Amino acid sequence: MKHHYLLPDISKPGRMGCSLPQADVPASELPSEDLLRRELDLPEVSEVDLVRYFTALSKLNYGVDSGFYPLGSCTMKYNPKRHEDVARLPGFTALHPYQPEDSLQGALELMYRLQEYLTEITGMNATSLVPVAGAHGELAGLLMVKAYYQVRGDKGRKRILLTDSSHGTNPASVAMCGLETGVVASDANGDLDLNSLDSMMNEEVAALTLTMPSTLGLFDPKIADIAELVHKRGGLLGGDGANLNAVLGRAKFGELGFDYVQLNLHKTFSTPHGGGGPGSGPVCAKGQLADFLPGPLVARDDRRYRFASPLRSIGKIASFYGNFGVMVKAYAYLRSLGAEELKQISGDAVLNANYLKEKLKPHYFLPYDRTCMHEVVFSGKRQKAKGVATLDIAKRLLDYGLHPPTVYFPLIVSEALMTEPTETESKETLDSYVAAMEEIARDAVENPEVLHSAPHNTPVRRLDDAKAFRELDVRWEMKGQKK
């Protein structure tokens, strides 16, 4: 499938892609010439050409609706269609953020209930729905930690501890807060090394941020000891909730000892990823930390809902109240499930990952051979020894019509293949993935060239990243456009 043209190629003067009304008011005098623009060089395309152009583009994409998408730590589960319908109700989309609260009671009730459900699921005391993405929620959580110590007059705590398997957003969020990062090592089992934590956990540390289960797909059985050590030394325990799907309906972050956790509604709660957003990254907090949540939250007085900011809120982190459209979908998901069903979800997510682990273990090196949670991390190092890189394996999977796992992450596993099947995949789908991975492992030995040159039947083949970087071409210009 080739698709080599761009919008300017289907543009012709005199074409129009929309129909607009004529003015029904008298014309006013225009502002002076120096305030007006001379030309507006946008393409002119017809509606039908426009629709065909973007329809053709959509066919070059692979989504969860196209097939298996085991991208580790991204929880690419099926996105129920009913969510799309309810989120598009005009009573949700045609709302202005500044219209009177009395005219928004249904929307506020939905937000309030979602706050309550997330608070209950995480075992915290309060939830802010304002952050619009996971990293935005991380930033909010760290600002809360910072503000918490400022209020206590404890100025020395400037360091955030992370594990060596943490997401890249974790240290980047720390930097956004003007704090420094300390990295705690993992032990031989892939868990946090308590000795390393013990030596680093001093009065300069504000918090330890943990992804639980970790990005290795492992739940640390020492979690209570970790929380105790952090708290005893005056620190806070923060959660990156990217992997909440593994413990949904089974354990609560609050009870595990976390002081706050940031969630991803676009992962755990099944709202679609949209090719890179919109997401939603609520922060749930316990005890005093809840006073610092980013506002506004939805509060209830008697039977009326209203926006309110917590006492010592870190302040505004977005223009309005968060990604409301995404909240509607997450709310619909939670209403379609109950406590028992949430438990089934984590059950099947963990079952599917362990099934893949057992079936693929003979063919790929498994660095941590123990029960995994919702995802399993393999290493392609056996194949690498034969000259086949994990990238080759990933690209070869595309030829089978399958999306590859997350590759080269976490950083502590060489040639990592981080595989998260999710609960929405059947045994048959997993078996077809296993069959493809077995064949690829065989080809890595017998026919490595087919891997080096993969993919072969995708819309484009392997792309030249270096050329893109060297000869930056990040936009088109219209024909004859003045530079």
Next chain:
Amino acid sequence: MPLPYLPNTDADRTAMLREIGVDSLEDLFKDIPQKFRNTHFDLPAPVSEMELKRELGQLAGSNANLDDYACFLGAGSYRHFIPSVVEHIIGRSEFYTAYTPYQAEVSQGTLQSVYEYQSLICQLTGMEVSNAGMYDGSTSAAEAALMACAITNRAKVAVLATVNPSYRDVLGTYCGARNLPLVTLESETKEFPSDCACLVIQQPNFFGYLEQIEAHVQKAHDAGALVIAIVEPISLGMLKPPGDYGVDIAVGEGQPLGIPTSLGGPYLGIFACRKEYIRRMPGRIVGKTLDVDGNPGYVMTLVTREQYIRRGRATSNICTSEALMALAAAVYLAAMGRRGLRHVAELCYHKAHYAAQSIDKLKGYSLAFDRPFFKEFVVRCPAPPSEINQALFKKKIIGGLDISDTVENGMLLCVTEMNTRQDIDSLVKALGSL
């Protein structure tokens, strides 16, 4: 009954547990200490699809949906007409169920759309390069300020007092996080401080009127500071684009470009700048290249700026952003095209001026600023705007934003192509009869 989202049957589960070599599902959770696994979740019983639609229909129905009102609210969230093609294209599940395009070979739909988006934003703003979009207008402005500090190696940010207060709050949070002081300058200020990394200015400003922007740009540049302009994309259908008055970074709220107001989100942060600063930009950038067969294709480029490569030394922590909203904006701009966007801008301009002139003639009402404006303007009312708005609401009119905290009895009104002459006439009539 089985859940429709769970394809495994009980027989499948039993077979899989046997393959794994454990007796029960509980055995797979043994790493979670037993005492944490006996917890209770207090959640309501689940409902079927039919019941869900009824429940959400009721919740949606109890809101005052703007389609049933004449609405004159703006202030950062704007009602504009959205052609059907936008929803239909972003509703294609090949687009909306995909992840961030890490595997470029099967993500050309997303990647090429982003390249179109970046190009269209450059055309609209007159800037040299654009990223793939940020969370919203306010975080775009905040991240632009951080970027300016990194470029100039200065640790102070200046913002005009006429910038949307909500944006100034977000700027305060982001700058505060990095311990960068935020100085607020009056619009008429003669002096520009010598130690600021940038000046953040909004055009048209929060009150709707146009700043004398060239003078501000000159002063800031003379002091060695960059200029960040917060622009409103529909206004650029007729107003001079930021690229023409020499700003260094142009940001703005992309929501007016084909995205519903949706109680404040999801929205889209526009972020464009001079090419020389592209390596300091936050967010994704898509570039064109060739595949091994020599066919053109698109990839995420300059990724060494990003958190998943550079971790703590990245230009920002942003990862998931608003890709689908950027697609909506691209489809919208392509559908409008050269003539359509100008027409929409002119409709807003003429309707807003018709409304402003009519209100200005009413006894007790007057325009607060005698300056050129686009689609928003401030009216001084004879009574507190909150009281006026309550009376208007009963007549199915949602009045402007109450800004009496900054302008005495001030109301910030917004008029777009969505407001008919009849809407405007009823507003004027209602205001006059209060």
